[in-house]
Amino acid sequence: MSAVSLLRDALGARVDVSEQARHDATADRSGHAAVGLPLAVVHAESVDDVQQTMRIASATRTPVVVRGAGTGLAGAANAGDGEIVLSLRRMDAVLEVRPDDLLAVVEPGILNADLNAHLAAQGLWWPPDPASRDISTVGGNIATGAGGLLCAKYGVVRDAVLGVDLVLADGRLLHLGHRSVKGVTGLDLTALVVGSEGTLGVVVGATLKLRRLVPGETCTVTATFPGVRAAAAGSAAVTAAGIQPAIMELMDAASLAAVHALLALPAPTPGAAQLTIQTDGPAARAEADAIAAILSAHEGVPVVSHDPVEGDRLLAIRRSMHAAMASLGTTLIEDVSVPRSAMPAMFDEIARIERQFDMVIPTVAHAGDGNLHPNFIFEGQETPPQVWAAADELFRAAIRLGGTLTGEHGIGVLKRRWLADELGEDQWRLQRDIAAVFDPLGILNPGKVFSPDA
Numbered sequence: 001m002s003a004v005s006l007l008r009d010a011l012g013a014r015v016d017v018s019e020q021a022r023h024d025a026t027a028d029r030s031g032h033a034a035v036g037l038p039l040a041v042v043h044a045e046s047v048d049d050v051q052q053t054m055r056i057a058s059a060t061r062t063p064v065v066v067r068g069a070g071t072g073l074a075g076a077a078n079a080g081d082g083e084i085v086l087s088l089r090r091m092d093a094v095l096e097v098r099p100d101d102l103l104a105v106v107e108p109g110i111l112n113a114d115l116n117a118h119l120a121a122q123g124l125w126w127p128p129d130p131a132s133r134d135i136s137t138v139g140g141n142i143a144t145g146a147g148g149l150l151c152a153k154y155g156v157v158r159d160a161v162l163g164v165d166l167v168l169a170d171g172r173l174l175h176l177g178h179r180s181v182k183g184v185t186g187l188d189l190t191a192l193v194v195g196s197e198g199t200l201g202v203v204v205g206a207t208l209k210l211r212r213l214v215p216g217e218t219c220t221v222t223a224t225f226p227g228v229r230a231a232a233a234g235s236a237a238v239t240a241a242g243i244q245p246a247i248m249e250l251m252d253a254a255s256l257a258a259v260h261a262l263l264a265l266p267a268p269t270p271g272a273a274q275l276t277i278q279t280d281g282p283a284a285r286a287e288a289d290a291i292a293a294i295l296s297a298h299e300g301v302p303v304v305s306h307d308p309v310e311g312d313r314l315l316a317i318r319r320s321m322h323a324a325m326a327s328l329g330t331t332l333i334e335d336v337s338v339p340r341s342a343m344p345a346m347f348d349e350i351a352r353i354e355r356q357f358d359m360v361i362p363t364v365a366h367a368g369d370g371n372l373h374p375n376f377i378f379e380g381q382e383t384p385p386q387v388w389a390a391a392d393e394l395f396r397a398a399i400r401l402g403g404t405l406t407g408e409h410g411i412g413v414l415k416r417r418w419l420a421d422e423l424g425e426d427q428w429r430l431q432r433d434i435a436a437v438f439d440p441l442g443i444l445n446p447g448k449v450f451s452p453d454a
Helices: 003-014 019-024 047-060 112-120 138-144 189-193 228-240 253-262 284-296 308-319 321-326 340-357 385-400 416-423 425-438
Strands: 040-043 064-067 084-087 094-098 103-106 161-167 173-177 202-209 217-225 247-251 273-281 301-305 330-333 363-366 371-378
Touching: 003 040, 003 047, 019 040, 047 064, 047 084, 047 161, 047 202, 094 112, 103 112, 112 138, 138 202, 161 189, 173 189, 217 228, 217 284, 217 308, 228 247, 228 273, 228 284, 228 340, 228 363, 247 253, 247 308, 253 273, 253 308, 253 321, 253 363, 273 284, 273 308, 284 301, 301 308, 321 330, 321 371, 340 363, 340 371, 340 385, 371 385, 385 416, 416 425
Parallel strands: 040 084, 064 084
Antiparallel strands: 094 103, 103 202, 161 173, 161 202, 217 273, 217 301, 247 273, 247 363, 330 371, 363 371
């Protein structure tokens, strides 16, 4: 029997073979789509559904692509010809919350924002805060390491996951990690799974490390600068001063103008860049005032607000970046990270690449942790060779500055050709060997992360 027939016999109506469902699973928000249509979409509703799917896939040697909300930006969850899509979106329960232990156990399909709305009633929150929090799942956050705006102060996803329940390619269920604050028994397989983009197994549950809601108020500082390099230097000065804001976001002139146009706000000063910074906790006011003084000394014109509603409105400008870029055309949203002191130099490199390739590259950055998101905008669905050439220059510049190809979007399909350049041949092969231990048949997300022809 075919894999689809076996799946239908085992899971019934949870196996969707409609053309629309299969077509929807070929693309994410990266602008990239897989070739052809997958065989079926399995809408898993339980761990048992996932295990049965993987046993059938393993027995028939059918590739499986795990998918959540489809909001990824690297093509890692896109499925094509001959592949089964294993959707975890319906597995969205909060299984347990322990305020005394500051942990929660959740299924992977819950949206990031929905989880925090649930936790807030108990005075708790889960710190990872991607800009896509309203539409991205916790499982997707874990798969790609999508940390977002709060990482500099509150850590990345790997810091906020105590353990995962993982279904292997052959259907076995592993319980990785621990529920205690400390735990160093054996190798840290939980950390290995975080950011593995569906190549090691299927995350069907996660034990998350929570925090109590931060007491005190939140203050917001917005500062305009004559250019993006000055804004980057201002953010580096804040970091060097030892102040730890909760959020420090940078928007260059092109991104700022696009968002203002989308939101029908007054046009910003031509060429101006902006920092949006939030401080929280009992020292929020004093930190905001100190930050404003630092920015004033680095060509910035700061405005401090103590109104939380106004703060949310100002931060919404940054969170509207993706929508603003989409309004301009097809967008390749990139994701490099550099040491925070190298931020001004990285913006110099972006300016050089803009001149070299005669294009505008609107860029925003999580300036508190050195994670930049340059955007390449073009017409049509196929990324033009000129854009890939510019992206190649961008990636190599980030690596030269001591940085990395991706801070939170992952490698997926879009960056796999550059992975060995950053890792080196020996580490690249070691990572492939590790993936083969988890998935000896090579059926989990094949062609993602590691180039199939390399």
